[in-house]
Amino acid sequence: MKIAITGKGGVGKTTLSGTLACILSQRYKVFAIDADPDMNLASSLGITEPITPISKMKDLIKERTGAESGSSFGEVFKMNPKISDLPESLSINYDNEGNLKLLVMGTIDKGGEGCICPASVLLKALMRNLILKKDEFIILDMEAGIEHLGRKTAEAVDLMIIVVEPGLKSIETAARIKKLASDIGIPKLACVINKVSNETEENFATQKIKELGLEVIGTIPRDEEVIRADMEGHPLAKYPDSAAFKSIAKIAEIILS
Numbered sequence: 001m002k003i004a005i006t007g008k009g010g011v012g013k014t015t016l017s018g019t020l021a022c023i024l025s026q027r028y029k030v031f032a033i034d035a036d037p038d039m040n041l042a043s044s045l046g047i048t049e050p051i052t053p054i055s056k057m058k059d060l061i062k063e064r065t066g067a068e069s070g071s072s073f074g075e076v077f078k079m080n081p082k083i084s085d086l087p088e089s090l091s092i093n094y095d096n097e098g099n100l101k102l103l104v105m106g107t108i109d110k111g112g113e114g115c116i117c118p119a120s121v122l123l124k125a126l127m128r129n130l131i132l133k134k135d136e137f138i139i140l141d142m143e144a145g146i147e148h149l150g151r152k153t154a155e156a157v158d159l160m161i162i163v164v165e166p167g168l169k170s171i172e173t174a175a176r177i178k179k180l181a182s183d184i185g186i187p188k189l190a191c192v193i194n195k196v197s198n199e200t201e202e203n204f205a206t207q208k209i210k211e212l213g214l215e216v217i218g219t220i221p222r223d224e225e226v227i228r229a230d231m232e233g234h235p236l237a238k239y240p241d242s243a244a245f246k247s248i249a250k251i252a253e254i255i256l257s
């Protein structure tokens with residue numbers, strides 16, 4: 001199953017992605033893919049050593065596409081680079097059993113609308129391979145601007161979760177994502193409301209999401225333990241008794257059912 005997690009900056013995409021990846025990896029093989037410009041997924045899993053994102057692996061990009069990273073205009077490079085070995089060779093094993101692997105994609109500095117550069121060609125091909133060819137669970141932590149998923153890749157995403165927090169700004173972003181998602185052919189969308197402090201906030205967000213014609217598949221409370229995990233550099237999965245972890249475990253069950 002392929003799940004993309006998106007939403008406005010700071011709403012909790014990475015917390016949800018990392019925790020879902022940990023929970024699902026207890027039963028399935030999971031690839032967690034960080035495609036968010038902030039690239040925090042590794043630290044949300046408690047991985048502290050610096051990781052070079054694939055978008056910055058100049059030698060690899062040159063070897064596979066035949067062109068320098070960053071070049072675009074007037075240079076000839078392969079539009080269909082070989083990448084089938086890369087998901088395995090570039091991923092970081094999170095656990096000893098190899099059930100959870102992490103890939104940090106990085107992002108491309110956009111050179112204008114429809115920029116085609118060797119690095120973006122490689123990342124897109126890699127994303128296509130992971131989403132279309134792999135049997136593993138894929139959890140994709142991505143930014144709100146989801147246009148860079150090609151149509152074919154988007155159609156193979158089983159579920160896109162939009163994370164929303166109580167407040168109009170993240171709801172407006174959700175509306176924009178809904179439009180983009182339908183433009184590129186994402187088959188199923190659902191929302192998770194995060195950082196909920198009380199019933200009034202939950203009712204507010206639920207009502208607004210309903211007005212957008214979207215379904216809510218879970219609510220995560222604002223929880224001090226999430227902040228504690230972040231400060232201590234631990235994954236939230238280390239705090240299985242926390243209210244936030246339990247809510248995400250429930251969301252995992254809903255996704256699986």
Ligand SMILES: Nc1ncnc2c1ncn2[C@@H]1O[C@H](COP(=O)(O)OP(=O)(O)OP(=O)(O)O)[C@@H](O)[C@H]1O
Nearest residue numbers: 009010011012013014015038195221222223226230
């Ligand atoms: N349920 C929660 N309760 C309390 N704090 C939370 C909760 N969820 C997330 N946070 C905190 O909010 C901040 C942003 O969370 P996170 O990094 O998961 O969001 P994001 O959407 O991935 O952000 P970005 O867009 O910057 O990548 C973090 O400091 C995190 O610890």
